[in-house]
Amino acid sequence: MTEVALRNLCKTYPGADKAVVDDISLHIKSGSLTALLGPSGSGKSTILKMIAGLLFPTSGDILVGGHSVLSLPPEKRDIVLIFQDNLLFPYLSVAENIGFGLRMRRRPKAEIADAVHAIMNLMQIRGLEKRKPFELSGGQQQRVALARALVLRPRLLLLDEPFSNLDASLRLEMQSLLKELHRETGTTMLFVTHDQSEAVRLADRIALIFHGQLRQYDAPDAFYNRPHDRSVAEFFGGRNFIDGTLKEDHFECALGHLKMPADTPSHGSILTFRPENIIIGETSSATNRITAILEGRQFLGERTILHLRCGPAMFEAYSSPLAAASYVIGQPLSVCLPPDSLWLLP
Amino acid sequence: MQERTHIVRSKNGLSPLVWLSLALLVTWLVLPLVPLAVWSVSRSWFFPDIAPSAYSLRAWEYVLSPTSEVLPALGTTLIIALGVTILSILIGLPAGRALGLYRFRGKALIELLILAPTIVPGIAVALGLHVVFLKAGLAGTMSGVLIVHLIPTLPYMVLVMAGVFANYNPDAEAQARSLGANRLQAFRYVTLPAILPGLLIGSLFAFLVSWSQYILTLLIGGGRVVTLPLLLFNFASAGRNDITGAIGMIYILPGMILLVFAARYMSGRNQAYTATGQI
Numbered sequence: 275m276t277e278v279a280l281r282n283l284c285k286t287y288p289g290a291d292k293a294v295v296d297d298i299s300l301h302i303k304s305g306s307l308t309a310l311l312g313p314s315g316s317g318k319s320t321i322l323k324m325i326a327g328l329l330f331p332t333s334g335d336i337l338v339g340g341h342s343v344l345s346l347p348p349e350k351r352d353i354v355l356i357f358q359d360n361l362l363f364p365y366l367s368v369a370e371n372i373g374f375g376l377r378m379r380r381r382p383k384a385e386i387a388d389a390v391h392a393i394m395n396l397m398q399i400r401g402l403e404k405r406k407p408f409e410l411s412g413g414q415q416q417r418v419a420l421a422r423a424l425v426l427r428p429r430l431l432l433l434d435e436p437f438s439n440l441d442a443s444l445r446l447e448m449q450s451l452l453k454e455l456h457r458e459t460g461t462t463m464l465f466v467t468h469d470q471s472e473a474v475r476l477a478d479r480i481a482l483i484f485h486g487q488l489r490q491y492d493a494p495d496a497f498y499n500r501p502h503d504r505s506v507a508e509f510f511g512g513r514n515f516i517d518g519t520l521k522e523d524h525f526e527c528a529l530g531h532l533k534m535p536a537d538t539p540s541h542g543s544i545l546t547f548r549p550e551n552i553i554i555g556e557t558s559s560a561t562n563r564i565t566a567i568l569e570g571r572q573f574l575g576e577r578t579i580l581h582l583r584c585g586p587a588m589f590e591a592y593s594s595p596l597a598a599a600s601y602v603i604g605q606p607l608s609v610c611l612p613p614d615s616l617w618l619l620p
Numbered sequence: 621m622q623e624r625t626h627i628v629r630s631k632n633g634l635s636p637l638v639w640l641s642l643a644l645l646v647t648w649l650v651l652p653l654v655p656l657a658v659w660s661v662s663r664s665w666f667f668p669d670i671a672p673s674a675y676s677l678r679a680w681e682y683v684l685s686p687t688s689e690v691l692p693a694l695g696t697t698l699i700i701a702l703g704v705t706i707l708s709i710l711i712g713l714p715a716g717r718a719l720g721l722y723r724f725r726g727k728a729l730i731e732l733l734i735l736a737p738t739i740v741p742g743i744a745v746a747l748g749l750h751v752v753f754l755k756a757g758l759a760g761t762m763s764g765v766l767i768v769h770l771i772p773t774l775p776y777m778v779l780v781m782a783g784v785f786a787n788y789n790p791d792a793e794a795q796a797r798s799l800g801a802n803r804l805q806a807f808r809y810v811t812l813p814a815i816l817p818g819l820l821i822g823s824l825f826a827f828l829v830s831w832s833q834y835i836l837t838l839l840i841g842g843g844r845v846v847t848l849p850l851l852l853f854n855f856a857s858a859g860r861n862d863i864t865g866a867i868g869m870i871y872i873l874p875g876m877i878l879l880v881f882a883a884r885y886m887s888g889r890n891q892a893y894t895a896t897g898q899i
Contacts, residue, residue, distance in 0.1 A: 328794045348797040361795040365813045374809075375799040426800065 276339050276429040276462045278302040278325070283334035285320050285486075293332070294320045296486035302464060302479075307456045309477035310466045313509075317486035318466040319358075322432045325464070326355035338430060349378070354423040355432040359439065360415045362407035368418050369394075369403040375426045393425040396458075413444050420452070424459060433465035437472065449476055470497075470510055482506060498548055500537075504619050507546050514589040516545040520618060528587035532562050533613045542618025549579065551615035552591035554607055562611040568601050582609065649879075653872065659865030679862035683870070689846055690867055697831060697847040698874075700762065704769045704830035705823050708777040711770070712822060713815075716781020721790060734778050737771045745771060746839040753840055760842040768840045769830040776825035784818030824878055831874060 279302070285295040294317040302308050310318040323329040325336055327348030335342050343351050354375070362371050369390050370377075376386045394400050397417045407415060416436070423431055436452070437445045453476055456463055467473050473480045474494040481491045490502045501507035504515060518527025525532045525545055532545070557563075566582035566589075578598035580591045591609065593601075601607065659665065660679050662672030683690045718724075719731065737745065749768060750759060758764030792814070796806040812819075834849040841847070848871045855864045 323794075326798050328797065347802070348794075349800045349802050353798070355795070355798040357791050357795050359791075361789070361792050363792065363796075363810060363813075374796070374801075378796075378800040378802075378805050378809075422799065 277304045278430060278462065278464070279335075279337040280321070280325075281335040281337065283321065283324065283336065284332045285317070285324060285329065286332045292486075294486050295324070295331070297334070298483070298486070298488050300481055300488060300491060302462065305460050305462055306478045307453070307463045307476060308465075309473035309480045310464065310483060311470060311473040311480050312468065312483035314468050316483045318468075318483055319434050320486075321483075322355055322434050322464070322466055325430070326353055326432055327351050328355065352426075352428055353430040353432060354426055354428040355434065356419050356423050356436060358435045360407075360419040362410075362415060362418055362422075364407055366407075367403065368399070368405050368407070368410070371407065371418055372422045372425055374422060389425050390421075393421045396424075396455075397421045412440055413448065416440065416444075416448050417451070420455065424455065424461070427459075427461075429462065431461050431463045433463065435466055435468070438467070438469075445472075452476060482509065484509075499615070500617055501546070501619065504544060504546075507619065512546055513549060514545075514547050515619070516587050516589065517543060518545055519543060525616070525618065528585040529589075529611070530564050530584075532611060532616060534616055534618065535613050538616075539618050539620075542620055544619040546617050546619055547589075547611060547615050549590045549592045551612065552589075553610040553612065554580070554591060554593055554597070556608060557610050559610060559612070562613060562616075564609050564611065565606050566609045568603055568605050568607055570603065571598050571601070573598075580607075582607065584609075649876075653869075656865045656868045659861045660863075660869055662862060662865075665861075676862075679860075679866040682863060683866040690848075690851060690870070693846045693848050693851050694870060696762065696845065697849075700766050700769060700837075700845075700847065701827050701830040701874075703766045704773055705826045707766070707770060708773045708826040709819065709823060712774055712777030712781050712826075713819070715774075715778045716783075716822075717785045719778065719782040720785025720788065731782075734775050736775075738775045742772060743835050743839070746836050750839055759840055760844040762841075762845050765837050765841045765845045765847075768836045769833055771836070772833065773826040773829045776829065777822040780818050780822035780825070781815070784815050788814055820882070824882055827878065828875060 278300075280298055280300040283295055283298045283300075284293055286293045296317075298321065310321060312318050320329060324331050325338075325343075327343065327346060331344070336344060338351070338353065343353070363374065366374065372390045372393060373386045376389060381389075390403075394403070397420060399414060399417045399421065402410065402414060402418070407418070410418065433452075437448050440448060449472065452463075452465075455461075465476070474497075477494060479492065480494055480497060482489045482497065484505065490497065490506050492500070497506060497510045498512075501510065501512065504512075507515075516527050516529060518525050520526075520534070520538070520540070520542060523534055523536075523538070525534050527545055529545075564584055566584040568580060569583050569588070570581040571593075572579040572581070573595060576595075577592045578595045580593050580598060580601070582589055582591055658672065661675050661677060663674035663676040663678070665672035682688050715734070719727065719734075746768065749771075753759040753764050753768070756764075758767065792810050793806045796810040797803075801809060832849060833847075834853060837845060837847050837850060841850075843850075848867060852864060852867050852871060855867060
């Protein structure tokens with residue numbers, strides 16, 4: 275079992291007055307695919323390097339499989355970190371790059387050759403054995419970097435912004451490859467990204483980090499429907515924030531008297547809801563039905579944003595472009611806010 | 621494709637351009653040495669004769685005989701030059717790494733201090749150092765000469781290595797560590813191949829600068845540490861052109877060997893060189 279536990283992990287670089295990683299505690303389940311998400315400079319890569327043993331924490335502990343790994347040098351941790359720019363060794367061939375870790379472990383040549391052959395089959399990069407890294411495409415380099423790590427069967431695989439340097443279509447391809455490899459190998463994986471859509475697409479759980487502090491650690495959908503605070507909601511593209519007061523199971527605000535879901539937090543004064551969960555037009559449900567004036571719209575291709583006003587409050591809703599085109603600016607629209615789509619922020 | 625190679629290559633397989641460069645190289649490097657070689661086998665050669673009137677091998681006999689100091693001096697020069705090269709690597713590699721990779725307070729000052737010996741005349745430094753070395757018991761010893769040779773060699777080594785490390789990504793070592801390499805293996809398999817071309821050039825400089833050092837050896841060695849340049853100067857100023865020629869031939873040998881080696885290395889045929897790309 276390779277569950278990973280970070281306990282009150284802190285890192286302050288010498289000479290710096292602020293901590294890069296500020297008291298982070300996190301429990302990562304064995305076999306999971308977890309994202310460390312946050313804007314650049316939030317300390318995500320520093321966390322990875324500390325787990326890999328390339329940086330030493332200022333305080334706190336890192337437990338892998340229930341044991342502290344802090345006393346182990348990186349090569350003894352059985353944890354592989356894949357750096358952002360692949361960092362394939364330029365003077366080694368593809369096969370030598372993939373076999374590098376096994377060679378450092380002084381495994382017999384035949385065993386290395388077999389393992390390299392097998393992983394190259396799995397990664398669909400057969401035939402590239404003798405090539406040098408600079409002769410490979412970006413996608414091939416990425417596959418070699420993954421193969422070089424996976425051939426070691428590490429108990430934990432760390433990936434630092436693995437796909438940030440790839441173009442959009444290749445990024446999608448590599449994301450599904452990673453997801454597939456995670457399913458096939460069952461390796462516990464932890465990756466760093468600043469792209470929330472990548473985190474949502476890949477991860478079982480996301481740890482959101484701002485300024486070196488853990489803000490929310492949850493399943494991806496929770497960041498949309500149950501964000502901890504306004505900054506979390508905004509990072510995930512939340513646009514609708516309306517002030518008001520909670521009165522038992524109802525929220526009083528400019529939109530009216532809204533019924534809230536059963537798990538509504540008891541302390542909260544900001545109402546939030548996702549624009550994609552708003553139902554425009556007639557529905558059978560009469561709960562939380564309001565009338566809003568269409569103030570403007572913005573065509574985005576696959577959907578159209580409607581800018582709606584209800585009394586002094588402005589909010590946004592998504593609509594299909596076809597339906598949106600039939601609405602007239604200034605027209606009152608019947609809007610339904612399903613109770614389960616509403617959430618309160620402190 | 622075959623058609624084109626046919627045009628470029630002459631009958632013996634070398635292109636005219638290669639022939640021209642070879643000819644230039646010979647003119648530039650070998651021609652000035654011809655008089656030296658002729659002197660070493662001449663008995664009498666007087667102005668304005670174009671060739672010596674009599675030949676003899678007595679200069680070579682003397683130079684190679686156990687009574688002359690030439691062969692021990694060759695050994696001394698070699699040991700000092702190799703020692704200086706090794707010390708230059710041991711000091712210059714970490715120093716160059718720090719200067720090339722990191723920014724820190726006073727970096728410009730340190731760079732200036734490292735460069736200083738190439739600007740300040742060596743004799744001025746050596747005269748001052750002589751007193752210090754006398755007190756330290758290093759004057760007149762081989763170790764003293766070895767240490768003082770570092771003054772002119774270190775700037776080259778440090779600056780070459782700083783240039784190499786400025787284009788070097790230290791994350792490659794971290795990546796190797798994470799893949800299971802220990803410190804030594806990471807250096808051996810990742811750092812060394814990347815810096816090897818620069819390291820060889822720096823070593824080449826260090827070796828040759830030490831090899832050709834006269835003033836510092838004379839002042840600090842005090843005549844007790846005898847190297848080839850010292851002998852060469854003695855015989856040249858004594859007017860023994862034949863012996864000077866013979867010692868000169870021995871003296872240029874390592875330079876020639878290193879030059880051929882460096883030329884082969886720089887031609888890009890070496891695997892490590894092509895691999896490191898930008899360096």
